[in-house]
Amino acid sequence: MPRCDYKTKVGVPPIAKHLLEWKRMMKWDEDSIAAPVCEIRVEDEAFFVEYVTQDMEGSVIEIAQIVDIRTGKPPKDAKIIEIFKQVGETKDPIEERCFQIITADSFTQQTFYNFLAFSAKDCKRFVDDLFALCHHFINSNLSQMDYVRKMHKRILLSCKDDKFISIKDLIKSIAKDEKKKVIEALKLAGLKPTDKKDHLPKDKFTFEAFYKFYREMLGGRPELEKVFNDIKGTKRNYLTLDQTVEFLNKYQRDPRLNEILFPHHNKDGTKKLIQLYEFDKSKQKIGQFTLDGFTNYLMSPDNLPTNIMNLPVYQSMDQPLSHYFINSSHNTYLTGDQFSGRSSVEIYRQCLLSGCRCIELDCWDGEDNEPQITHGFTLCSSIQFKDVIEAINETAFKATPYPLILSFENHCTPRQQQKMADYCIQIFKEKLLNVPLDEPKAQLKPGCMLPSPEMLKYKILVKNKKRKEDMPDQVNSEEKKEDEEPAALSGTVPTAGIYLDGVEPPTGDKEEEDNPKGEKK
Numbered sequence: 001m002p003r004c005d006y007k008t009k010v011g012v013p014p015i016a017k018h019l020l021e022w023k024r025m026m027k028w029d030e031d032s033i034a035a036p037v038c039e040i041r042v043e044d045e046a047f048f049v050e051y052v053t054q055d056m057e058g059s060v061i062e063i064a065q066i067v068d069i070r071t072g073k074p075p076k077d078a079k080i081i082e083i084f085k086q087v088g089e090t091k092d093p094i095e096e097r098c099f100q101i102i103t104a105d106s107f108t109q110q111t112f113y114n115f116l117a118f119s120a121k122d123c124k125r126f127v128d129d130l131f132a133l134c135h136h137f138i139n140s141n142l143s144q145m146d147y148v149r150k151m152h153k154r155i156l157l158s159c160k161d162d163k164f165i166s167i168k169d170l171i172k173s174i175a176k177d178e179k180k181k182v183i184e185a186l187k188l189a190g191l192k193p194t195d196k197k198d199h200l201p202k203d204k205f206t207f208e209a210f211y212k213f214y215r216e217m218l219g220g221r222p223e224l225e226k227v228f229n230d231i232k233g234t235k236r237n238y239l240t241l242d243q244t245v246e247f248l249n250k251y252q253r254d255p256r257l258n259e260i261l262f263p264h265h266n267k268d269g270t271k272k273l274i275q276l277y278e279f280d281k282s283k284q285k286i287g288q289f290t291l292d293g294f295t296n297y298l299m300s301p302d303n304l305p306t307n308i309m310n311l312p313v314y315q316s317m318d319q320p321l322s323h324y325f326i327n328s329s330h331n332t333y334l335t336g337d338q339f340s341g342r343s344s345v346e347i348y349r350q351c352l353l354s355g356c357r358c359i360e361l362d363c364w365d366g367e368d369n370e371p372q373i374t375h376g377f378t379l380c381s382s383i384q385f386k387d388v389i390e391a392i393n394e395t396a397f398k399a400t401p402y403p404l405i406l407s408f409e410n411h412c413t414p415r416q417q418q419k420m421a422d423y424c425i426q427i428f429k430e431k432l433l434n435v436p437l438d439e440p441k442a443q444l445k446p447g448c449m450l451p452s453p454e455m456l457k458y459k460i461l462v463k464n465k466k467r468k469e470d471m472p473d474q475v476n477s478e479e480k481k482e483d484e485e486p487a488a489l490s491g492t493v494p495t496a497g498i499y500l501d502g503v504e505p506p507t508g509d510k511e512e513e514d515n516p517k518g519e520k521k
Contacts, residue, residue, distance in 0.1 A: 088118030096120035144299040164199040185216035241287035328358035403456035408464040
C-alpha cells in the first residue's frame with residue numbers, strides 16, 4: 001500500500017536494533033509474590049512494546065502512552081528480592097537493574113509496569129533508548145493512516161495463535177455490539193473464515209485487507225465523497241492533475257503563508273503526490289486521482305494539520321527569557337479542586353514530563369521542622385517539600401533541556417525557609433542557579449537583559465518575592481535601619497542564591513512558639 005516515509009523526512013533516528021530483539025527479563029508487581037521470566041521488545045513499527053511470559057501470557061504497551069521510564073525502584077517483597085539476587089549479573093545492585101515503564105491516560109491516572117534486567121548495562125541501554133523513542137515528538141503527531149496501522153498492529157499482537165485470528169476476539173476489539181456488521185464487512189473485504197468458521201488465517205490479514213475491512217465498517221466516507229464530487233464535476237470519476245493542483249492551492253494551503261518559504265503547489269510536485277498515494281498504477285502514470293487515492297492522501301502525513309518540520313525547536317532560543325511564552329502550571333501539586341483536592345508528588349513529575357517549564361510550590365510550615373506543600377486554609381492534603389524537590393530533580397530535564405522556573409509561594413517561618421534553601425542546594429547541586437552567569441550580557445542588573453533559554457540550559461531558577469524592606473523603591477530610605485539583618489531567607493542568600501518571600505525574623509524562641517505557622521504580622 002502506498003506510504004510516505006515522513007519519519008526519515010523529519011530526521012527521526014532509526015530504532016536501536018537491540019530494542020527490536022527479544023530480551024529476557026523478569027516482570028513483577030507490587031501486589032503479587034510472583035516474578036515470572038519474560039521476553040520483551042519493541043515491535044518493528046514502534047507503535048508498541050510487547051512482552052510475553054513463560055506461560056505465554058503477554059500484553060502490549062502503547063509507546064505513545066509511555067510518559068516515563070524510571071530506574072532504581074526494587075520490589076518491596078523480600079522473597080522477590082532474594083530471587084532477583086540469584087539471577088543475571090549478581091554483582092550488579094538490584095536498584096541498577098530494576099526499571100518501571102509508566103503509562104498515563106491523564107496527569108492523575110498512571111499504570112506502572114515493573115521489570116528486572118539481567119544486568120545493569122542492559123537495563124541502562126534499554127531504558128535510555130526506549131525513553132528517547134517514546135518522547136520523540138512524532139509519536140503524538142501521527143497521521144490518520146498511522147492510527148489505522150496501529151489498530152491493525154494491536155490486533156495482530158494481541159492474538160496468541162500464530163496462524164489464526166479469532167473472529168470473536170476481533171469483534172470484541174473493533175465493535176462489541178456490531179457482530180453482524182463485522183462479519184459482513186469481513187466478507188466485503190475478501191476476508192473469509194477458515195474451516196473452523198470462527199477464525200481468519202493470519203497470513204491473509206494484511207494491512208491492505210484490514211484497511212478494506214476498516215472502510216467497509218465505516219460505510220464509506222460520505223463527507224470526502226462530497227468534496228471529491230464537487231471538485232471533479234459530473235463527467236468523470238477521477239480528479240485531473242489541474243483539478244488536484246487547484247484543490248491543493250485553493251483549499252488546502254493557508255493563504256497567509258509566505259510564498260517564498262512556502263511556494264504554491266505545481267504540477268510536478270502534485271504528480272509526485274499522486275504517484276505516492278494513488279492505488280491504480282495506470283492513473284499514477286497520467287496524474288489522475290481516484291476517490292481511494294484522494295482519501296489515502298487526505299489521511300496521510302502530507303496532510304497533517306501541523307507542519308511536522310516545525311515540531312522540533314526551530315526558532316532562535318538566544319533571546320532574553322522575557323521574550324518567550326513559558327509553558328506554566330498553577331497549583332501544580334493539586335490533582336483536584338482547590339478546596340478539598342488531593343496533593344501529589346507524582347503530578348510534578350507528570351507536568352515536567354509534558355514539557356512544563358514553570359511550576360508552583362505553595363510552601364507552609366510543617367511538623368518536625370519539615371516544610372510542606374498544600375493549599376493553605378483549605379481541606380487539601382499536604383505533601384513534603386523535600387519529596388517534591390527530589391521528584392523535580394529527577395525529572396526536570398527529561399523532556400527538554402531548557403530552564404525550569406520554580407515559583408515559590410512562601411508562607412514559612414525563617415527557620416523552615418532555611419530548611420527549604422538547604423534542600424534546594426543539597427538536592428539540585430549544580431543545577432541550581434545560585435550565582436549570576438559569567439556572560440557579560442546576562443548580568444542581573446537594572447537595564448540589563450535577562451539571560452536567554454540557551455544560556456540557562458539545564459538550570460533551575462527559583463522565583464519569589466523579596467521583603468518590602470529589601471526593595472528600596474517601596475520603602476522610605478529614612479525609615480530603614482542600616483544595621484537591620486534580613487530574615488533568614490528573605491532577600492539574597494549568598495549560599496543559595498534564591499529569593500524567598502520573607503517574614504519578620506523572630507526575636508527569640510518564645511515568638512516562634514507563639515507564631516508556629518509563620519503568619520505575617
